[in-house]
Amino acid sequence: MAMPAALAGLRALDLTDEKGLSSARILADYGVDVIKIEPPKGSKARNVGPFYHNVPDVNKSFHWMYYCANERGITLDIEKKEGQAILGKLVKSADFVFESFQPGYLDKLGIGYKWMEKIKPDTILTSITPFGQDGPYKDYKASDLVCWSMGGYTWMVGDEDRPPVQITFPQAYLHASAEAAAASLLGHYHRLITGEGQHIDLSIQACVVRDLMNAPLFWELSHVVLKRSGPYRVGLTIGAKQRLHWKCKDGYVTYLMMGGAIGRRDNKALTDFMIEKDACPDFLKEVDWKNFNMAGTSQEFIDKVDAAREAFFLRFTKQELYQEAIKRHMTIYPVATVEDIAKDKQLEAREFWEVVDAPETGSMKYPGALARLSETPCVKRERAPHIGEHNQEIYTELGYSESAIKAFKQAGVI
Amino acid sequence: MSKQSFAGLKVLDMSWIIAGPWLVKYLADAGADVIKIESTHHPDSVRTSPPFKDNVVNLETSAYFVNYHCNKSSFSLNMNHPSGKGIEILKKLIKWADILVENFTPGQMEKWGLGYEAVKELKPDIIMVRMSQLGQTGPLSNMPGTGNQLVSLSGFTHLTGYPDRDPSNLYGGFTDTGSARLTTVALLAALCYRMRTGKGQLIDASQYESGGAHFLAPIIMGYMENGDIPVRNGNKCSRAAPHNTYRCKGEERWCAIAVFEDEEWKGLCRAMGNPSLANDPKYATLESRKKSEEELDVLVNRWTSMFTREEVVEKLQREGVPSGIVNDARDLYDDPQLKHRGFFWEVDHPIVGKNRYESLPFKFSNSPFKLRRPSPMMGENNEYICTQILGISEEEFIELLSDGVFE
Numbered sequence: 001m002a003m004p005a006a007l008a009g010l011r012a013l014d015l016t017d018e019k020g021l022s023s024a025r026i027l028a029d030y031g032v033d034v035i036k037i038e039p040p041k042g043s044k045a046r047n048v049g050p051f052y053h054n055v056p057d058v059n060k061s062f063h064w065m066y067y068c069a070n071e072r073g074i075t076l077d078i079e080k081k082e083g084q085a086i087l088g089k090l091v092k093s094a095d096f097v098f099e100s101f102q103p104g105y106l107d108k109l110g111i112g113y114k115w116m117e118k119i120k121p122d123t124i125l126t127s128i129t130p131f132g133q134d135g136p137y138k139d140y141k142a143s144d145l146v147c148w149s150m151g152g153y154t155w156m157v158g159d160e161d162r163p164p165v166q167i168t169f170p171q172a173y174l175h176a177s178a179e180a181a182a183a184s185l186l187g188h189y190h191r192l193i194t195g196e197g198q199h200i201d202l203s204i205q206a207c208v209v210r211d212l213m214n215a216p217l218f219w220e221l222s223h224v225v226l227k228r229s230g231p232y233r234v235g236l237t238i239g240a241k242q243r244l245h246w247k248c249k250d251g252y253v254t255y256l257m258m259g260g261a262i263g264r265r266d267n268k269a270l271t272d273f274m275i276e277k278d279a280c281p282d283f284l285k286e287v288d289w290k291n292f293n294m295a296g297t298s299q300e301f302i303d304k305v306d307a308a309r310e311a312f313f314l315r316f317t318k319q320e321l322y323q324e325a326i327k328r329h330m331t332i333y334p335v336a337t338v339e340d341i342a343k344d345k346q347l348e349a350r351e352f353w354e355v356v357d358a359p360e361t362g363s364m365k366y367p368g369a370l371a372r373l374s375e376t377p378c379v380k381r382e383r384a385p386h387i388g389e390h391n392q393e394i395y396t397e398l399g400y401s402e403s404a405i406k407a408f409k410q411a412g413v414i
Numbered sequence: 415m416s417k418q419s420f421a422g423l424k425v426l427d428m429s430w431i432i433a434g435p436w437l438v439k440y441l442a443d444a445g446a447d448v449i450k451i452e453s454t455h456h457p458d459s460v461r462t463s464p465p466f467k468d469n470v471v472n473l474e475t476s477a478y479f480v481n482y483h484c485n486k487s488s489f490s491l492n493m494n495h496p497s498g499k500g501i502e503i504l505k506k507l508i509k510w511a512d513i514l515v516e517n518f519t520p521g522q523m524e525k526w527g528l529g530y531e532a533v534k535e536l537k538p539d540i541i542m543v544r545m546s547q548l549g550q551t552g553p554l555s556n557m558p559g560t561g562n563q564l565v566s567l568s569g570f571t572h573l574t575g576y577p578d579r580d581p582s583n584l585y586g587g588f589t590d591t592g593s594a595r596l597t598t599v600a601l602l603a604a605l606c607y608r609m610r611t612g613k614g615q616l617i618d619a620s621q622y623e624s625g626g627a628h629f630l631a632p633i634i635m636g637y638m639e640n641g642d643i644p645v646r647n648g649n650k651c652s653r654a655a656p657h658n659t660y661r662c663k664g665e666e667r668w669c670a671i672a673v674f675e676d677e678e679w680k681g682l683c684r685a686m687g688n689p690s691l692a693n694d695p696k697y698a699t700l701e702s703r704k705k706s707e708e709e710l711d712v713l714v715n716r717w718t719s720m721f722t723r724e725e726v727v728e729k730l731q732r733e734g735v736p737s738g739i740v741n742d743a744r745d746l747y748d749d750p751q752l753k754h755r756g757f758f759w760e761v762d763h764p765i766v767g768k769n770r771y772e773s774l775p776f777k778f779s780n781s782p783f784k785l786r787r788p789s790p791m792m793g794e795n796n797e798y799i800c801t802q803i804l805g806i807s808e809e810e811f812i813e814l815l816s817d818g819v820f821e
Contacts, residue, residue, distance in 0.1 A: 006603035022628075026596065031601040049652065050636040062632035062639075113779075132777070136756035140731055143672035145649060145657065148737040150749070154659060154670060155742045156585040157574060158648075163659040164668060164740055165582065168573040168647045171592075174629050176775075178595035183776045185602035186440060190782050192609060193419040199779040206757050206775030209746055211591045212477040213432060214465065219743035220769050221465035223475045226743060231580040233562070235464065243445055244562065244583045245571060252581055254566035260459045262558065295464060295471050326557060333546075333563040335571045338637040338644065341627065349552040352623055365638050367627035371600035372549075374530075375615035376607050 005031025006376035010188075012096035013037055015078070018045040019173045019204065020100035020128035021067045027096070028070035028179035029370060029378040035090065035394060036073040040412055042387040045059065052361050056101050058387060059360055065384045067177075069356065073385025074394050075414050082413045084111050089398050091119045096184050100128040103138045107218055113199040116353065122197035124187045132203035141372040142204075144170035151208020156215055158228040175211060240299040243306045245335060252335035253313060253321045257305065259294025262331070267292060269330040270309070279296040279312050358383040418445025423605075426511035427486065430458040431560060432587050433545055433621060434517040435482040436594035437601065441513075443774060444782040449507065450486050452792055453493065454821045457558065461792070467766045473792050474656035474765045479769050483789035484761055490793030492821050493526055499819045501526055508536045512608075513601065515543045520555045530616045539614040541604045545597050549620030561587015561621070565708050568626025569634075575646045584645075593625030593798035633677060655703040656682070656710045659740050660718040662726055668740035669723045671714065681733030686717045698789065731749065763788040796820050 008031035014024035015037050028034040034042075042058055045068075052060035055325060077083040088111075091097060097116060106112040113125050127133055130142035131150075140146075148154050148166045158165040166172075180202050187198040209216065214235060218224045226234050231245040233256055243250050257267060267289040274280035284305060313321065318334035325332035334340060347353065353366040369378035390414055395405045408414040423446040427438045435450075435458075442448045452458060457473055459484065466475040488589070489507075493500040504526070508514060514533060516523060523529055523544075530542050547559045565571050565588045575582035597619040604615055627634060636642045651657040654674045662669050673679050676699065683692040697703050703710060718726050723739045730737040741749060747770060749757060755777065758770035774783055775777055796815075800806040814820065 004607075006607040013574055021671075025550045026599055030599070037503045046472075046652075050632055050640065050642065052639055053639055054642070062635040066635060094789050123624060126776075130756055135751045137751040139737065141678075141734055141736040143654070143657075143674065143736040144740060145651070145659075145670050145672045146736050149659065149668075149670035150738040150751075152741045152743060152746045153585075154740050155668070157582050159576060159579055159582065162576060162579075163649065163661070165575060165649050165659070167570060167584070168644060168650070169630055170628060170651070171588075175592060175595065178599075179590060179775060182440065182595050182598040182602070183778075185599055185606070186444060186782075187778060189602055189605060190416070190419040190444070190778075190780065192606065194417055194780070195665065196416060196780040198778050201755075201779075202776040203751075203755060206752060206772075209752070209757070210775055212743075213586050213591070213678055214463065214481065216743045216746050216772070217481060217769070218465045220771075221467065221749065221766075223464070224471065226585075226629065227439065227792040228582065230575070230582055233583050237464070245566070245581050246579065252566075252571070254563050254571060256562045258459075258562075259458060260462060262459070262560070265558070293471075295466075326497075326554065329555075329556075329558060331559045331563050333567045335566045336569050337572050338569055338630065338634050338642075341630075341634055342637050346548050346552045346554040346622070347627070350549055350620070350623075352627070353599045355704060359818065361639070364635065367623070367631045367634060370624045370628055371617050371619040373600060373604055373615055373617050375613055376604065379564040391443075 002013055003380050004376055006373065007031045010096070011035065011094040012098065013090055013094045014098045016098050016100040017043060017127060018048055019130070020098055020180055021045050022174060023126065023128060023177040023180040023184070024096070024098045025067055025069060025071055026158065026178065026370065027184065030376070031379055032096070034071040036068055036071045036385060037076050037276045038073060038078050038387060040075045040414060042075070046339060065358070068384035069381045070364065070379065071385055072390040072394060073388065074391050075388040077413050078111065080413050082408065082411065084109070086398070087111060087414070088119050090124050091116050091123060093398070094120070094189070095124065097123060097125045098128065098180065098184070099125065103127070103129055103133045116195060120197070122191055122195060124184055124191065124200065125182045126180050126200040126202060128176055128202050128204065130204050132206070133201040144172045147172040147204040148208055151205045152212050152216065155209050156212065156226065156228055159230045160228060164228050172204055172208050176200040179207045196369070237295055237297055240297060240302050242302045243310070246310060248313045248321060249315070249317045251318045253318050253332050254335055255309070255332045257294070257302070259292055263292055264289050265293055266330045269328045273328060274308070274312055274323060281308050284308055356381050356383055418473055418784060419782045420444035422445040423447065423513070424511045425449070425513045425515065426507050428514065428516040429545070430517065432482070432590035433561070433594045434515050435460070436591065437543070437545070437598050438515055439482055439485065440598055440774070443784070445784070449488040449506065449795070450483065450488050450790070452488055452490050453599070454490060454792060455494070457792065468749060471618055472796070477766050477769060480761055480766055480789040484771070485786050486790060487795035487799070488646050488790035489796055489799050490820050492819055495817070495819050497817060497819070499814060503804065503819070504528070505536055508540065511537065511540060513541045513543065513615060515603070517545045518549050519558050520546050530664065534614070537614070539608060539612055541601065541614045541617065542607060543597065543601055543617045543619065545593060545619040545621060547620070548622050550618045561590040564621055568622060569630050570626070571646060573646050576648050577645050589621050589625030592622040592629050593619065596624040596628065597742055627718040632774070647701055653700070655700065655707045657713050658711055660715050662718050662723040663721055667723050669718060669726045670738050670740055672736040673703070674736070678735050681735040682714070682730065684734045685729040685735060759785050761785065761788050793820055
C-alpha cells in the first residue's frame with residue numbers, strides 16, 4: 001500500500017520567478033498539489049542554466065527541472081481581466097500562494113493580498129522579495145549577489161587582497177526559498193489552530209543575515225568587525241585566526257582546530273596520526289589537549305601548529321586523508337567537487353539519488369528526499385512541467401469548457 | 415499581534431550547536447514550550463563560543479548562545495549519572511513531549527537506550543527529529559563533524575573564492591542553516607499529519623543531503639549528465655557582466671553591481687556619466703561584455719572608487735541597475751531597511767546585558783512570534799520542571815540535586 005503524504009489534500013499556487021522558485025516545490029515533496037503559474041510565454045527562470053548537454057532549452061534547464069519537479073504547470077496572463085478572474089478561482093481553491101513580484105505590483109493590478117483575502121479569508125500569501133514589502137529599499141533592483149552582499153555575507157568571504165565574493169553557485173534565493181517554505185507551514189499551523197490566514201512578507205536580505213550566525217554579534221558585543229580571511233577561520237577565538245582549508249596532494253581538505261569535547265578528540269587523533277607517520281614536532285607531542293582552551297589560544301601558538309600540519313597534509317591525497325579520518329574517527333573532510341558528491345559512498349548507501357523520467361532527456365538522477373519520514377515519506381518526484389503543459393487539465397478541473405479554454409488561448413490569456 | 419498559536423506544543427530539545435537550536439527557535443518564538451536538555455559536563459559548545467560579554471568565557475557569557483535560545487527554558491541533566499536517575503527523568507520528559515529534537519552523532523541516543531523504538535514506546539505519538547551530519551544510516555553515519563567541515567564535503571567550499579587561490583572560508587556552518595530551514599518544513603509537515611491522524615513519526619534528516627545537495631542540485635545534475643565540474647570563480651556569473659564587487663571611496667568600502675540585461679548596461683553607462691559607451695559595439699551585448707569582462711571591471715572600478723558606496727548605489731538605482739552596499743557586520747545594524755523592518759530585536763539578558771539580536775526574516779500579518787524571555791542560564795528551570803511538570807516532590811528534588819543528577 002502506498003504510504004500517505006503528510007500534506008496531501010492541500011494546494012499551492014506558485015507565481016514566483018527565480019527568487020522564490022524552489023519554495024512551493026519543497027511543499028510539493030510532502031504532497032501539496034502545486035500549480036506553477038507562468039506568463040503565456042513561459043517563466044524567465046527557465047533560462048537559468050546549466051542545461052542538459054549544455055544546449056539552452058526552456059524544458060532542459062537543470063535549475064528548472066529540479067526546483068520545479070512535482071509541480072503542475074499552467075500559463076496565465078494575470079495582467080488581463082479574464083486572467084484575473086481565472087486567478088480568483090484558483091485562489092479560492094488553494095491553501096497557499098507564493099509570489100516574488102516587485103512590492104506593490106499585485107496591488108496595482110488589484111489582485112494583492114486584500115483581494116485574495118476577500119476570495120479566501122484564510123489564505124496564506126507568501127511574498128518573497130529582496131528587501132520586503134515596505135521600507136526605504138523596497139523598490140531597489142537587486143540580484144542574488146546584491147542580496148548576498150546587503151545581507152552581509154559577501155563581506156565575510158574571499159581573499160583579503162581581492163574583492164569579497166559570493167559562492168560561485170549563488171545561494172541567496174535558494175536559502176530564502178527554503179525559509180519561505182518553512183514560514184508558510186508555520187503560517188499553516190497557525191491557521192489550523194486559530195483559523196487565521198496570513199500575508200507573509202519575507203526579506204531575502206534578512207534571510208542572508210541569519211546565515212552569518214555569530215558574525216554580526218561580534219560587532220554588537222565587542223565592536224569587532226570580522227572580515228574575509230581567505231582559507232582561514234575567524235570567529236572561534238577572541239582574536240586569532242586558524243587555517244581551515246589545507247592543500248593536499250590532489251586538492252584540498254578541511255580540518256579545524258577546535259576546543260571542547262570535539263577538539264580534545266580531534267587534536268589528539270591528528271597528533272597520534274602525525275606521530276605514527278614520524279611527522280610530529282616535539283612541541284606538538286607535548287600539548288595537553290585535554291585541557292586545551294580554544295577561545296583563549298594565542299595566534300603564535302596557532303601559527304606553529306598550522307605550519308606543522310600544513311607540511312603533513314601535503315603528503316597525502318584528499319581521499320587518503322578522508323579514509324584515515326574515518327578510521328580514526330576524526331574530522332578531516334575532503335573539499336569535494338560535484339564529481340566527488342556524485343560518487344559519494346554514503347549517499348549511495350542511503351539510496352539518496354532518485355531516478356526521474358522525462359521524454360526529452362530520458363531518465364536522470366536527482367538529489368532525493370530532503371528528509372526521511374517514517375510514516376509519510378516524501379513523494380516520488382515527477383518531472384517539472386513544460387510551458388502550459390497542464391492548461392487543459394487544470395482549466396477543465398476549474399470548470400471551464402473546451403470552447404472557453406480555446407477562447408482564452410486565442411485571446412492570449414493562457 | 416495575534417495569538418501565540420504554538421503555545422501548548424511541548425518540545426524536548428536535546429539538540430546543540432546550530433542546526434537543531436535554529437529549528438527549535440521557530441517553534442519557541444511562536445509560543446511553544448521548549449525545554450532544552452543540557453549538562454555542565456557536556457555543555458552545548460555554543461555556550462562557550464564567542465562573542466562573550468567583556469571577553470569573559472564561562473557558560474553564561476556567550477551572546478552567540480543567546481541568539482538561538484530566547485523563549486526556551488533550560489534543564490541541566492546528567493544522563494550519565496551512575497544512579498541512572500538522569501535517564502529516568504529524561505524518560506518522564508519524553509512522555510511529556512510532543513516533539514523530540516536531537517542532532518548528536520548517531521549512536522549517542524542509543525547508548526542511553528533512547529533510539530526511536532524506545533522513545534516511541536514511551537510516547538507512541540511523538541515526532542522525533544534526528545538531524546545528524548550524514549544521516550542515521552549508511553557506513554559513515556557515525557562520522558563526527560560540524561558545519562565547518564560539512565560545507566566542504568557538500569561542495570560549497572570548492573566553489574568559494576578565486577580559481578588561482580586556495581578556497582575561501584565560508585564562515586562557519588552554511589549547511590546548518592540550509593538544513594535547519596528544510597528540516598523545519600519536514601517537522602511541520604509531520605506535525606500537521608499528527609493533528610489529522612494522531613500519528614507521530616521519525617524524521618531522519620541528513621544535513622549533508624538537505625543542507626548540501628538540495629542547494630547545489632543543478633550542478634550535480636550537470637556533472638551527471640554533462641560531465642562538467644564547476645570551479646570557484648570569484649563573482650563571475652555566466653548570465654551577467656559586469657557582475658562583481660567594486661571598491662568605493664574609503665577603506666574597505668565595497669558595492670555589488672550585477673548587470674544582466676542590456677537595459678541595465680545602458681543604465682550603468684548613464685550612471686557613470688558616459689551614456690555613449692552604451693553604443694560601443696564592444697560592450698553592447700552580454701556576449702561581448704563577457705569577453706571584455708576584466709576590462710569592464712577596471713572601468714567600473716575606476717568610477718566606483720570616486721564615490722562613497724551610498725553615492726554609487728543611489729546613482730545606479732536611479733538608473734535601474736541592480737546594485738547594493740556590501741554590508742559588514744556594523745553596517746547591518748545601521749541598515750535603514752533592516753531597521754525599518756525591526757529585524758533586530760533587543761534582548762535584555764541578566765549576564766550578557768542589553769543587545770540587538772536577529773529576530774525572524776519574515777513578517778506575518780497575524781504574527782504568533784514574540785520575544786517572551788531571554789535565553790536561560792544553565793539549568794535555570796530545573797526546579798520548576800521537576801516539581802511543576804514532572805510532579806517530583808521538593809524533598810526528592812533536593813536529594814537529586816545533592817546527588818549531582820542536575821550537573
